[in-house]
Amino acid sequence: MSVDLDPSDKFSAYAHPERLVSTDWLQQRLGTPGLVVVESDEDVLLYETGHIPGAVKIDWHTDLNDPVQRDFIGSEAFAGVAGSKGIARDSTVVIYGDKNNWWAAYALWVFTLFGHEDVRLLDGGRDKWIAEGLPITTDPTTVTPLEYPVIPRNDAPIRALKEDVLAHFGNPLIDVRSPEEYSGARSSMPAYPDEGALRGGHIPSAASVPWARAAAPDATFRSREELDAIYKDEAGLTEGDKVIAYCRVGERSSHTWFVLTHLLGFEGVRNYDGSWVEWGNAVRVPIVVGSEPGAAPAPR
């Protein structure tokens, strides 16, 4: 049972307007059968301090990651999480969160691994909802658990592993971390613990486009025109490109994945979730230090 789309003009300029809803749209539809509102934040306690009435919480770390194997949860676990939050396979899931929807985009990407069809982001996320004075509550949400089917996780279309990146050289890579992390300056600050990687720098040939450039000051996504200017004119992406995005552990880059896939319409965009924590520690992979992208090595 799918809930109607948000017909806003801003969204219609994007490649897939059905992936976004506005705060107005959501406010008018709270409580609609078939709609589940999910909050997903960086901070595991933020939901408890106040959330959209009726929203459930999905935590990126404690709900979506496998506690033992370093991986996302498997099919059974996902079915368990989704069902326990009152989500059915045909639910319209609207996800919102803090920090320009950073973690919300990550949750949406994980839902996509399991092929959940109707999953959308609230444009502007938690910050915009609160800034507009819309209702927030600390009342616990009563959930009627549902049966969510066990769906095989399909990684290949949207997830890149290290081997996929090595084979991808010659095609565009986007590094979405801060300029300091990109150049390698950040992990080498004296007397401070580093970011968990042995070396600082970036994957050869990757263009630097910090993820938050896609967000406007009010946490909404920038307009189609602005995004085209950043990713096409500036970073040099052209239609038909197969892109891999990465960051430190793969969450900031799922935000960029959302932008490239759903707002700009690139097909076959993959998120390399191993990202710098894996690449910066891996044996026998090349890196580049400094602010220049560097040449792409031969693919292997």
Add this chain to the structure above:
Amino acid sequence: MSDTEIPARLAEIREDFLALEQRDRLQLLLEFSNELPELPERYKDHPDLFERVIECQTPVYIFVEIDADNGVHLYATAPRESPTTRGFASILAQGLDGLAVDEVLAVADDYPQSIGLTEAVSPLRIRGMSALLARTKRQLRERRGA
């Protein structure tokens, strides 16, 4: 870890967390978060004194004071939108307050891992609290050496 290295207030806090179910531990952390004291007036206009804890993804700043009686006071500031980080800072600010420098330096480095929050909050996030403790100790060593 030997309990002899854990000062009484920190040990109490640990017992309080461990006595609770996972879900309630988050609520207790939220209470700590709400209790993080405001900065004393004399430090409010001195951002220069505060050190950013970069291991926490949210902006949290700390400053460690040693009073005339050699007692340690940890001051921290973190935004309301970062309740977990505020909670971590509040646990340490309350648990270390008034201890002698040597007592703080003797606190086991793995105290943050021992209070039963690793599962409720995730090991990655607990690293933020470990960093708070490590930086507190480093400031004390620097101040004592100076």
